[in-house]
Amino acid sequence: MATIDISIAQTIEEKAIxxxxxxxxxxxxxxxxxNEALYALAEHLEKNIDFILKENRKDIEAAQKKYDAAYIDRLSLNENRVIDFANSLKEVAKLDDPVGETISNWTLENGLKxxxxxxxxxxxxxxxxxxPNVTVDATGLALKSGNAIILKGGSSAIHSNKAIVSVMHSALSNTRVPKDAVQFIESTDRNATKALFKMKQHIDVLIPRGGGALIQQVVENATVPVLETGVGNCHLYIDREADTEKALNILIxxxxxxxxxxNALETLIVHEKWLEKNATELIEVLNKHQIQVHGDEKAVRFIPGASLADETDWKNEYLSLEIAIKVVGHLDEACDHIETYGTKHSEAIVxxxxxxxxxxxxxxxAxxxxxxxxxxxxxxxxxxxxxxIGISTQKLHARGPMGxxxxxxxxxxxxxNGHIRA
Amino acid sequence: MATIDISIAQTIEEKAIxxxxxxxxxxxxxxxxxNEALYALAEHLEKNIDFILKENRKDIEAAQKKYDAAYIDRLSLNENRVIDFANSLKEVAKLDDPVGETISNWTLENGLKxxxxxxxxxxxxxxxxxxPNVTVDATGLALKSGNAIILKGGSSAIHSNKAIVSVMHSALSNTRVPKDAVQFIESTDRNATKALFKMKQHIDVLIPRGGGALIQQVVENATVPVLETGVGNCHLYIDREADTEKALNILIxxxxxxxxxxNALETLIVHEKWLEKNATELIEVLNKHQIQVHGDEKAVRFIPGASLADETDWKNEYLSLEIAIKVVGHLDEACDHIETYGTKHSEAIVxxxxxxxxxxxxxxxAxxxxxxxxxxxxxxxxxxxxxxIGISTQKLHARGPMGxxxxxxxxxxxxxNGHIRA
Structure with missing residues (x-):
């Protein structure tokens, strides 16, 4: 085992260098x-759709034994999706280049600029x-901002990613952007990911994108600085003085x-006075959209079919048509609940x-x-x-959507002009 | 041991909460x-100089057995130094408050602001x-920017820091800034520092300030995001077309x-053509300022008394009146050397x-x-x-001096106005 680890780490270090x-x-x-490089990437991806889809089939076939339909859908490519990749690269080419911008400037009293x-x-x-779209999107954003990128995708998309990267490499060969600016880690060994965590001298930032477990693994083990993207346990607070139509539209x-x-909603916090007035309409839209409710004691009394919420309901994302509902008597209660259970992603008031x-x-x-x-x-x-390239839920460097x-x-x-410090 | 660790961690978690x-x-x-709070801090520090100096004596006495004069000097307070603390707090009070600034704003086509x-x-x-000045300076900057701060100073300054914090706490008691915004960790146990590393749910950023070993310990073990301040292996490149007077003034x-x-200079890189013309004057100023030279083979030939530099000379900070000198034939060589050995702090060309x-x-x-x-x-x-609050040598969030x-x-x-996403 030790020998394998070392050789994986070496290969990865070579790529990082x-x-x-x-x-x-x-x-x-x-x-x-x-920009010329980005258009070349787009053109080559469009020209090689058949090859990419053929390789993608291999991943889908392997995944069908192991994963559910939603997972297969995220993994699956088709002609339109690859064309979307190419179009998004063209869109990035059109964006302003941030590099070289003078953020601020001033002259000191001694004349030093x-x-x-x-x-x-x-x-x-x-x-x-x-x-597999992350392979293309992240590459486009990295190159446009003048960065090299090391791609370590999930093992279930290995054939798709390998195909996409080989197409991108051949596209770059006739541009001024070096092919080596896009590195792809083929090894699906978990140690391959771990090797990246500690390469501070070669890598400036790690961006994990995926489920909570992946992100936690990176945050807890990396010495390379991390831009944490993450979990959104989002709340909507419907105040006593909320407009009914706005509140229900936003909720749904x-x-x-x-x-x-x-950025989907997970918990509704509602002022009891608003609820008393609007319970019928609220119940109606919840039913219409087949939203399953987990409520606190007051909510359960108002909403037929609601089950009693426990700590896990307040704490976790459902990521499905379920919702937790808490009834409060004051704004402060709503804020305290969000402070306790929120993940500092997106929070709304009506x-x-x-x-x-x-x-x-x-x-x-948030x-x-x-x-x-x-x-x-x-x-x-x-x-x-x-x-x-992701939505940051941390506070350092970037917060919210990262472009x-x-x-x-x-x-x-x-x-x-020969300035020295006195 | 395990019991002690747990109780230290608990105390620190209570402070973090x-x-x-x-x-x-x-x-x-x-x-x-x-600002009123900062002026109150300044006033109370000035009023309690005797108490602070008395407590500082205890640290100095304990340190005299263990440390050298430079260390004792960094640790030592006197009336003027405490007055400087107070003045620097008043200066921070005068700075613009960054909180609440609109960094940018725009309106989407759909009208969402x-x-x-x-x-x-x-x-x-x-x-x-x-x-001990860090105790005051960091508190002033943290409070002015609306942050709470947890202070974990070195064990050798424990009495000084405790005294300063107790004075600051009493100063805050009559202000709108809560006393709890300044937390001080009294334990000098190393586990006290380690407990801070992992408190992601309570602490938003760790800023280590001190020697390389301390900074590395924090960077390698913390899951809380770190603002790395650090080592400056700074270079000066004197080009073939450098003005002699500017070059020598800046060097010295x-x-x-x-x-x-x-931000002090550690390595001089000099173009051979400039060196050939200016060797006498260079040698003269180096001698005059009693700077000990470690050079590459060419430099050693030019500079009498220079010893041959090895890898450690290129790599490390001297932090004393020693210098490494490398002779190059081209700008690219200078850039390559800086790329290899620099710490991305401060680099100069003449x-x-x-x-x-x-x-x-x-x-x-850099x-x-x-x-x-x-x-x-x-x-x-x-x-x-x-x-x-320090000079960042990392690239994320802040680079260079951090205010x-x-x-x-x-x-x-x-x-x-009821906006929903289509």
């Missing part, structure tokens, strides 16, 4: 050259699960539009009272807060970022 | 109230060594102004050729780059940040 060298070359590649400039992070390690949109995603809204928006600490709008907007595309800017850092450039 | 509660209250404290707002990080864990300033700090300067500034990846100026300017005070802004994160606040 190559990525690092490529990142150095990328410092001198222009925006135009990066200070300029804070945006530069690429360097090498991004992307650790993800079944979705946040809960049912795509229940399995991280109210016509501006003061109540303001208090909620000041008190709650990446995205909504007043009279659905939590479903927490998404790079929906908020106008152009594209996203191109979030894949950069800065450097300070000081220009003097 | 209190800090977290205080951080919640701080969300609603105004800039004026925070998006606002990105600056908010405090929450709870900062500060892990540091002998200098960077090397001798304060050799023990992280040249009159703008194209050469531009190439250096584009190619080198927090701070200098053209015709000394590396000694990498400092929050010197660059006009007002104050700094108040670097102790904040953001949240997105979306305001709608």
């Amino acid at each position: 190559k990525a690092n060298q490529a990142a150095k070359s990328l410092r001198l590649v222009t925006e135009l050259e990066k 200070v300029e804070k400039i945006r530069v690429p992070l360097g090498v991004i390690g992307m650790i993800y699960e079944a979705r 949109n946040a809960k049912t539009d795509r229940p399995a995603v991280c 109210t016509e009272n501006q003061e109540t809204a303001k208090a909620f928006l000041s008190m709650i600490d 990446a995205a807060l909504y007043h009279n709008a659905s939590t479903r907007f927490t998404d790079g595309g929906a908020l106008g970022f152009g594209a996203e 191109l800017k979030e894949l950069t850092t800065c450097k300070y450039v000081m220009t003097g | 209190k800090a977290n509660q205080a951080a919640k209250s701080l969300r609603l404290v105004t800039e004026l109230e925070k 998006v606002e990105k707002i600056r908010v405090p990080l929450g709870v900062i864990g500060m892990i540091y060594e002998a200098r 300033n960077a090397k001798t102004d304060r050799p023990a700090v992280c 040249t009159e050729n703008q194209e050469t300067a531009k190439a250096f500034l584009s190619m080198i990846d 927090a701070a780059l200098y053209h015709n100026a000394s590396t000694r300017f990498t400092d929050g005070g010197a660059l006009g940040f007002g104050a700094e 108040l802004k670097e102790l904040t994160t953001c949240k997105y606040v979306m305001t709608g």
